[in-house]
Structures are given as structure tokens and as C-alpha cells.
Amino acid sequence: MSPTTAGVVGMAALLVLLFLRMPIGIAMALVGAIGIAFLNSPDAALHILGSYPYSHGAVQALSVIPLFVLMGNFAVVSGMSGDLFAAAYAWMGHRRGGLASATVLACAGFAALSGSSVASAITMGRVTLPEMRKYSYDPRLATGVVAAGGSLGILIPPSTALVIYGILTEQSIGKLFLAGFLPGLLLTALFMITVVIVCAVRPDFGPPGPRAAVRERWAALRRAGAFFLVLVATIGGMYAGVFTVTEASGVGAGLTLAHAILRRKLTWAGLSDALLQTVRTTAMVFLILIGAHIFSPFLAMSRIPVDLANALTAMALPGLAVLAILLVAYIILGMFLEGFAILVLTVPIVLPIMLAMNFDPIWFGIFMVIVLEMGLISPPVGINVFVVKGIAEDVPMYQIFAGILPFWVAMIVCVALLIAFPQIALILPNTMIR
Amino acid sequence: MFERALRLLALGGGAVLLGLLGLVIFDVVMRYLLRLPFLGAYEMTELAMVLIVFLALPYCAATGGHVAVDALSPILDRPGLRWLNAIIHAAGAVLMAVIAWQATLYAIVSGQRGEATNMLKIPKQPFELVTAVCALLFAVVLLVQAWKALRPSQAPETRR
Amino acid sequence: QAQVELRLSTFVPPVHVIYREILVPWAADVEKATKGEVKVTLYPSMQLGGKPPELFRQVVDGVVDLTFTLPGYTSPAFPRVGIIELPGLKRDGFAATDMMWDLLDPYLLPEFQGTKVIALWGAEDAGLMTRTDKAYRSMDDLKGLRIRAPSAAQAKQIQFMGAVPIAAPITEVYPGLERGTMDGAMVPFTTILDFRLGEVAKGYTISGPIFGRSVFLVAMNQKKYDSLSPAARAAIDKLSGRALSRKATGVYIKRAEEAVKSVRGKADVVELSKAEQDRIGKTLRPIIDEWIKESESKGIPARDMLKRAGFAL
Ligand code: NA
Ligand code: NA
Numbered sequence: 001m002s003p004t005t006a007g008v009v010g011m012a013a014l015l016v017l018l019f020l021r022m023p024i025g026i027a028m029a030l031v032g033a034i035g036i037a038f039l040n041s042p043d044a045a046l047h048i049l050g051s052y053p054y055s056h057g058a059v060q061a062l063s064v065i066p067l068f069v070l071m072g073n074f075a076v077v078s079g080m081s082g083d084l085f086a087a088a089y090a091w092m093g094h095r096r097g098g099l100a101s102a103t104v105l106a107c108a109g110f111a112a113l114s115g116s117s118v119a120s121a122i123t124m125g126r127v128t129l130p131e132m133r134k135y136s137y138d139p140r141l142a143t144g145v146v147a148a149g150g151s152l153g154i155l156i157p158p159s160t161a162l163v164i165y166g167i168l169t170e171q172s173i174g175k176l177f178l179a180g181f182l183p184g185l186l187l188t189a190l191f192m193i194t195v196v197i198v199c200a201v202r203p204d205f206g207p208p209g210p211r212a213a214v215r216e217r218w219a220a221l222r223r224a225g226a227f228f229l230v231l232v233a234t235i236g237g238m239y240a241g242v243f244t245v246t247e248a249s250g251v252g253a254g255l256t257l258a259h260a261i262l263r264r265k266l267t268w269a270g271l272s273d274a275l276l277q278t279v280r281t282t283a284m285v286f287l288i289l290i291g292a293h294i295f296s297p298f299l300a301m302s303r304i305p306v307d308l309a310n311a312l313t314a315m316a317l318p319g320l321a322v323l324a325i326l327l328v329a330y331i332i333l334g335m336f337l338e339g340f341a342i343l344v345l346t347v348p349i350v351l352p353i354m355l356a357m358n359f360d361p362i363w364f365g366i367f368m369v370i371v372l373e374m375g376l377i378s379p380p381v382g383i384n385v386f387v388v389k390g391i392a393e394d395v396p397m398y399q400i401f402a403g404i405l406p407f408w409v410a411m412i413v414c415v416a417l418l419i420a421f422p423q424i425a426l427i428l429p430n431t432m433i434r
Numbered sequence: 435m436f437e438r439a440l441r442l443l444a445l446g447g448g449a450v451l452l453g454l455l456g457l458v459i460f461d462v463v464m465r466y467l468l469r470l471p472f473l474g475a476y477e478m479t480e481l482a483m484v485l486i487v488f489l490a491l492p493y494c495a496a497t498g499g500h501v502a503v504d505a506l507s508p509i510l511d512r513p514g515l516r517w518l519n520a521i522i523h524a525a526g527a528v529l530m531a532v533i534a535w536q537a538t539l540y541a542i543v544s545g546q547r548g549e550a551t552n553m554l555k556i557p558k559q560p561f562e563l564v565t566a567v568c569a570l571l572f573a574v575v576l577l578v579q580a581w582k583a584l585r586p587s588q589a590p591e592t593r594r
Numbered sequence: 595q596a597q598v599e600l601r602l603s604t605f606v607p608p609v610h611v612i613y614r615e616i617l618v619p620w621a622a623d624v625e626k627a628t629k630g631e632v633k634v635t636l637y638p639s640m641q642l643g644g645k646p647p648e649l650f651r652q653v654v655d656g657v658v659d660l661t662f663t664l665p666g667y668t669s670p671a672f673p674r675v676g677i678i679e680l681p682g683l684k685r686d687g688f689a690a691t692d693m694m695w696d697l698l699d700p701y702l703l704p705e706f707q708g709t710k711v712i713a714l715w716g717a718e719d720a721g722l723m724t725r726t727d728k729a730y731r732s733m734d735d736l737k738g739l740r741i742r743a744p745s746a747a748q749a750k751q752i753q754f755m756g757a758v759p760i761a762a763p764i765t766e767v768y769p770g771l772e773r774g775t776m777d778g779a780m781v782p783f784t785t786i787l788d789f790r791l792g793e794v795a796k797g798y799t800i801s802g803p804i805f806g807r808s809v810f811l812v813a814m815n816q817k818k819y820d821s822l823s824p825a826a827r828a829a830i831d832k833l834s835g836r837a838l839s840r841k842a843t844g845v846y847i848k849r850a851e852e853a854v855k856s857v858r859g860k861a862d863v864v865e866l867s868k869a870e871q872d873r874i875g876k877t878l879r880p881i882i883d884e885w886i887k888e889s890e891s892k893g894i895p896a897r898d899m900l901k902r903a904g905f906a907l
Pocket of ligand 2: 334335336374375376377378379380381382383
């Protein structure tokens with residue numbers, strides 16, 4: 001069996017195991033290890049099983065995941081998130097789907113302080129899902145909007161994905177961050193339009209509430225002041241250069257904890273519950289990450305990514321056709337792989353092809369990130385979906401995917417706009433002098 | 435009893451997380467107020483992450499927290515397919531047991547080679563052993579679930 | 595002869611200068627010299643998984659056959675190799691590389707047990723960069739500033755100069771300087787291009803050979819090497835060693851010159867005066883004595899090593 005065949009068989013086996021309800025992380029680790037045993041050696045596979053769980057758990061940069069989750073959980077304990085959504089509801093709730101639109105906005109705001117999609121989806125999910133459920137939103141819309149909105153975390157700067165892309169391709173990280181800004185706003189707007197369309201077609205998905213009086217609206221906004229204070233302290237601290245992302249996540253969690261204590265909302269039971277919830281969610285995310293990191297070396301050794309790139313070059317197609325093929329290929333890869341793995345595996349191979357066809361590498365970085373976002377929410381392996389599933393445990397996975405579909409279409413529209421008008425990504429980095 | 439123990443273990447991970455929170459804030463405060471950075475903060479965060487992730491892993495499994503694709507649940511929950519569910523759990527248990535075994539071997543060699551963090555020279559071996567023990571507990575949880583999947587008296591398990 | 599595939603795993607991306615100018619040509623040379631018997635496949639950017647600090651152990655344990663890595667990632671496992679991180683030992687990267695090869699047998703080899711050393715070389719001189727428009731002109735400019743240190747040994751050198759070291763991997767220097775969580779950084783200047791630091795640093799101090807150096811390693815699993823045919827081993831031997839290491843040093847030095855050229859005129863680029871270099875050298879001197887004491891307590895013949903390195907105690 002050739003490495004390529006082995007890779008294809010491995011991907012098929014992964015699909016079968018996933019549909020048999022094997023936990024995703026375990027399935028990826030199992031298929032990855034067997035594949036490595038086959039393509040490299042059984043000893044190598046055993047060694048990897050013994051060492052990668054530790055190495056991909058002991059990651060300083062990923063400490064933002066438990067810390068931001070903890071911040072979200074403390075915000076729930078202190079009632080801060082409830083206040084925020086009471087305010088959002090007062091201002092937007094009388095519209096159909098208003099709370100879902102507010103969630104999109106909140107996700108975009110949160111994306112400005114989180115570099116990770118997973119952290120965004122978890123935090124905003126913890127805050128917004130119970131509220132949308134409380135106001136009788138359809139679980140499909142509620143979970144879909146959080147999974148999609150969370151993915152803004154890697155498009156709106158700061159973005160870990162863009163940092164990795166910049167280092168892989170020797171492109172300016174500052175320019176990449178600037179380039180991500182307008183497409184991030186565009187996608188936010190498209191998501192809000194999607195909410196409006198979904199609620200126009202299915203009015204029962206986001207029922208309108210009573211209209212709040214003007215005075216009530218301002219009072220609700222004042223009550224949500226603490227949340228904005230935390231947001232300003234953490235975002236402001238990050239942009240002013242006082243904190244790194246990790247530190248911002250720590251300070252944010254510390255501030256929400258302090259708020260809960262000051263409001264006398266924190267009991268021992270509440271604290272241990274928030275901690276248990278946080279570490280449980282963290283363990284869930286990391287099992288998947290660890291599985292992905294055992295699976296992706298197998299895919300690398302199968303040489304499938306390299307073969308794909310070579311085949312593409314050999315065809316000598318026009319630029320748009322290549323983009324279309326890449327889009328489809330990435331959507332398929334995105335079904336199986338975690339975003340970081342896709343970047344590392346494919347960018348070094350694909351970028352030279354893009355450069356040869358005169359595509360702007362900064363523009364392509366933004367294109368990649370949006371496509372990665374699509375992968376994050378597409379079945380069967382969509383990390384953001386799993387994260388949301390971890391929070392909304394009673395909603396079946398297929399319902400979440402159904403709820404995501406309209407937002408996934410919105411992303412396609414965003415990609416199409418980006419192809420038609422590359423300036424959306426390029427105008428800021430090309431005009432702002434650094 | 436077993437599940438209570440796993441919960442305590444996960445709470446231990448939660449305590450480490452609180453400690454990490456304290457460490458991050460302490461590091462920021464020290465650096466800005468006293469200009470005294472804590473050189474070990476980076477690697478202590480790495481080690482804390484190991485504890486946070488792995489101490490909670492078996493508890494997450496025992497409470498059904500690990501994510502699976504449930505698209506075919508209506509078919510798979512039929513009594514005739516109990517054996518298949520048991521096999522899937524058991525296969526996971528085998529994988530986790532292998533991870534535990536190999537992580538132990540890795541940790542032993544790690545100790546012999548004197549592997550430690552760069553700044554504070556904290557030995558990595560104990561933390562690698564934590565991953566091994568927790569993977570083993572994870573395997574036990576999966577075995578229990580495989581056994582439960584076979585028992586006809588049980589209502590079809592709700593999996594996530 | 596059956597074809598043997600050797601997998602090389604490394605943390606650098608394929609655009610990295612060592613990847614392009616050393617690893618890719620070396621892989622091609624090996625294939626040619628062994629008449630196709632040995633084929634080297636390169637896996638950049640940690641595509642084969644794990645974290646950079648584990649690369650050396652992966653080669654020792656045979657998970658991969660070859661690696662390009664930094665022993666400094668796991669400095670506690672390389673106390674002897676750490677000699678190159680001492681301040682001001684050698685006048686330039688070539689001399690430092692020669693020193694490592696002079697020391698290899700018998701002093702350094704025990705730390706590379708289980709592997710065959712293909713290349714081992716010292717980096718170009720480390721320099722200082724700052725996010726402010728004014729480069730550091732003397733040690734006094736550093737007082738109380740937060741300076742990123744590449745390793746534990748260099749953290750100590752930063753401390754001795756009165757600054758506050760921050761331990762962070764190279765990938766965090768860009769956001770650190772951009773946002774100001776770091777005031778400056780001690781780095782080899784190839785990072786101006788290789789990690790885009792030229793975008794965020796506005797002042798550069800060419801410091802001369804007064805600081806410690808990073809050391810780079812290309813190593814091969816010993817058993818894998820032994821399993822090759824005598825002809826293949828001879829071919830690999832011929833393509834490895836001091837000459838390849840010197841070539842790699844040259845690539846770095848040339849890259850560093852290009853890097854400095856790329857920021858000249860756009861940023862404040864200064865060179866430390868000889869007098870200031872001597873002053874810093876004197877300030878850092880006690881670090882060498884500390885290293886001797888610490889090493890000897892571990893049974894490492896530190897004095898013999900320094901003598902062999904041509905350092906006057
Ligand atoms: Na972001
Ligand atoms: Na996906």
C-alpha cells in the first residue's frame with residue numbers, strides 16, 4: 001500500500017469510528033497511531049502515544065483557554081453575563097432574533113481580546129447560550145450563532161492563526177492583523193444579516209420580546225457596566241502593551257472573580273462548580289487537540305498534502321479555478337483537521353503556487369483564515385461545534401450543524417466578496433504606514 | 435465512590451487553575467510595580483497546564499463530557515448493537531492503557547536523562563507520570579462504560 | 595541496494611535560511627552521493643508533531659531519523675554544550691563553531707549519546723534591540739528595562755547588566771515588542787528577517803562578541819546510521835562535520851548582515867564602542883567563574899574544557 005492509499009484509508013477509518021460515536025480525540029489518536037505504525041514504525045507510534053499527550057498539553061500559549069473559560073464561568077456566577085444580556089435584550093430584544101444579533105456583536109467584541117476561536121466560542125457560549133435559551137430561542141439558532149460567532153476570534157485581531165501564518169510565510173504580522181480587521185467587520189455584518197434572514201424565514205426561531213422603555217434601557221446598560229469595565233481593562237491593557245494575551249486572560253478572570261466576591265455572589269459551592277466546569281471543558285478541548293496532533297503527523301507522512309499541491313501545479317489552471325479548487329480542498333480538509341494543523345501542513349506548499357499566480361500573500365492569509373473558520377464549524381470534526389456541544393449538552397449535534405449552515409453560507413459569501421474585492425483585506429495594510 | 439474520587443482529582447486540577455490565575459496576576463504585578471519579573475512563570479504555566487488538563491480528563495470521561503458525533507444515535511442505541519458500543523468503548527480503553535504504559539516508559543527515561551525545565555530546573559518526570567496515571571484512570575472509566583453498554587437493564591446511554 | 599528513507603523533523607519553516615541553504619542542499623547531496631540509496635525527506639514546522647524541545651529526544655529514541663534543533667531548548671540536559679552560552683568566549687561565530695568541534699571528542703560527545711552529530715555550530719553574535727527609537731549605547735541604558743532573554747544563561751547576562759530578563763520563546767518577541775510587554779530583546783540579528791522583528795524594533799545595538807551564543811545541531815539517530823551500508827555511511831560522513839558546520843555559520847552571518855542592512859536608515863542602528871564592550875565584558879566575567887564552579891560540582895571538567903577552547907583563565 002502506498003503512503004497516499006494509507007492516508008485515504010486512514011481518513012475513511014476515522015470517519016467510520018466517528019460515526020460509531022467514538023470520542024473525537026480518541027478516534028484521531030487511534031487512527032493516527034495505527035497510521036504512523038504503518039508508515040513509520042510501531043516503535044515510533046508507541047513513542048508518540050507516550051509523549052505527545054504531555055507535550056501538547058504543556059503549552060503555555062494555550063493557558064488562555066482555561067483562563068478565558070474561567071472568566072466566562074465567573075461572569076456567570078457573578079451575574080455579570082446575565083446583566084449584559086438583560087441590557088442587550090432591552091435594546092435589541094423587541095426585534096426578531098435581536099438577542100442572536102447581540103450575540104454576534106458580543107462575539108466580535110470578544111474576538112478583539114481573544115486570539116483563539118475555541119476560547120471565544122467557549123466564553124461567549126457560556127455567557128449567551130443560557131440567556132438565549134431563557135428567552136425561548138430555537139436551540140439551532142442559538143448554538144449556530146455562537147459556534148459561528150466564536151470563529152471570529154481568529155479573524156478579528158489579535159489572532160493566533162495569523163501569527164502562525166506570518167511566521168510560516170515571512171509575512172508581516174502587523175499587516176496581517178490590519179488586513180483581518182475589515183473582513184472581520186464584514187463577516188460580523190454578514191452574520192447579523194444571516195440572523196435577520198433566518199428569523200424572517202422561521203419567525204419562531206428568535207421570538208421578539210416586549211419593547212423596553214427608554215429609561216429601562218439605560219438602567220439595564222448601567223447594570224452591565226462591570227462587564228464593559230472588565231472588557232476595557234483587558235482589551236485596553238492588551239493594546240496599551242500592559243499585558244500579553246495570557247496575562248489579559250488572567251487579569252480578566254481575576255477581575256470577574258473580584259466582581260463575584262464584591263457582589264457576595266460567590267459561595268464555596270459556586271466556586272468549586274465554576275472550577276469543575278472549567279477544567280472539564282478544558283480537558284474536553286485538549287483531548288481533541290491531542291488527538292489532532294497525533295493524527296496530523298500521519299497525514300503529513302502520507303504526503304497527501306504535498307501530492308495535492310503538485311497535482312494542482314501540474315494542471316496549469318487560471319487563478320480563479322485554482323482558488324475554487326483550493327476552497328473545496330480546504331473545506332474537505334477542514335472537515336477532518338484542526339485549523340492549526342491545516343495551516344502548518346498546507347501553507348508551505350500552497351503559498352508558492354499562489355505567489356506564482358500573483359496572488360497577494362497577505363490577502364491569501366485572510367482567505368486562509370476564513371476558510372479555516374469554515375472548517376471549525378463544518379461536520380464531522382468542527383472544534384467550535386464540539387465546544388458549543390460541551391456547553392449545550394442536550395442539543396443533538398446534527399441540530400447544531402443544521403443551525404450553523406446559514407452562517408457557513410455567510411462565510412462563503414464573505415470569501416466570494418473577498419475574491420471579488422481584494423481591497424477589503426488590502427486597503428488597511430497598504431495605506432496605513434508602519 | 436470511584437466517580438467521587440475522579441471529581442476530587444478534577445477539583446485538584448481546578449485548584450491548580452486558581453494557582454495559575456494567581457501566578458499570572460502576581461507576575462504582572464511584580465513586573466510593573468516592583469520591576470521584578472518571575473523568570474519561572476512561563477515554564478510553571480506549562481506544568482500547570484499539564485495538571486489542569488490531565489487531572490480533569492478521567493472526570494470529564496466519567497461525566498460524559500468527551501465529544502462524539504451522535505448523528506447515528508437512533509440506530510446505534512438499538513439493543514442489537516450493544517456489542518458495537520461496547521467494542522468502541524473498549525477500543526478507547528485499550529488506546530488509553532497504551533498511552534499510560536508508554537507515558538510511564540517515557541517518564542522513566544526522562545528521569546534518567548535528567549530532563550528538567552530550563553530556568554527553574556524543575557524535573558519533568560513527575561508531571562509525565564501524572565499524564566500516565568490519568569490516562570490509566572481514563573482507560574478504567576472507558577472499560578466501565580463498555581461493561582455498562584453490554585448490560586441490557588441499562589437504558590440506552592446518552593452520549594455526547 | 596534497497597532505498598532507505600530518512601525523515602528529518604525540524605521546528606523551522608521552509609522559508610528559513612538554514613532550511614533553504616543548508617538542509618535542502620544537504621538532503622540532495624546525500625541522495626546523490628549514496629547513488630539514491632538514501633533519500634532524506636524534510637518535515638519543516640514540526641509537521642511530525644511534538645514540541646521543539648522534544649526534537650533531540652525524538653532522534654535519540656528513533657521517532658525521527660534526523661533533526662535540526664537547538665540543544666538550548668533543553669539546557670539542563672546539555673550542561674557541557676552550554677559552554678558556548680558563556681559571554682565573550684570567541685571573537686565570532688566561526689571561532690565558536692571551531693571551538694565546539696575541538697571540544698566534541700571527548701568532552702561534548704556524552705551529551706549527544708544515541709545520535710551521530712552531523713553538524714554543530716555557533717550562531718552569529720547576539721545583539722540588542724529595542725522598541726524605542728533610540729538604540730542602547732551603553733550598559734547604563736538598560737537599567738531596569740525588561741529585556742527578553744533567549745536562554746537561562748543569557749538571562750543571567752541581562753541581569754548582570756542591571757536589566758530585568760524576561761524568559762520568552764522567540765515567537766513571542768514580535769508581539770512583546772509591538773505591545774510593549776518587553777522593552778527590548780537580546781537576539782541574534784537573523785531574527786530581524788526570520789521572525790519579522792525588523793517591523794517592531796526601532797533601535798539596534800550591534801554588540802560585538804561579548805554575549806553568549808546560541809548553538810545549533812543537526813543530529814541523526816545512531817542506530818539508523820549504523821544500519822546503513824558502509825558506502826552510505828562513508829558518503830554521509832564526508833558530507834557532515836566541521837565543514838558543513840562552518841558553512842552553516844557562514845549562512846547565518848551573511849543572513850545577519852543582510853538583516854542589519856534591511857533596517858539601516860529606517861531605524862537607529864549603532865555599534866557598541868570597544869571601550870563599552872570591554873566594560874560589559876568585565877561586568878559579565880564572574881558568570882564564567884560561576885559556570886566553572888557549578889560544572890565542577892557536577893563532575894564536568896570545566897577548566898580542561900576552557901583550556902582546550904583556548905580561553906585564558
Ligand atoms: Na481575535
Ligand atoms: Na471541520
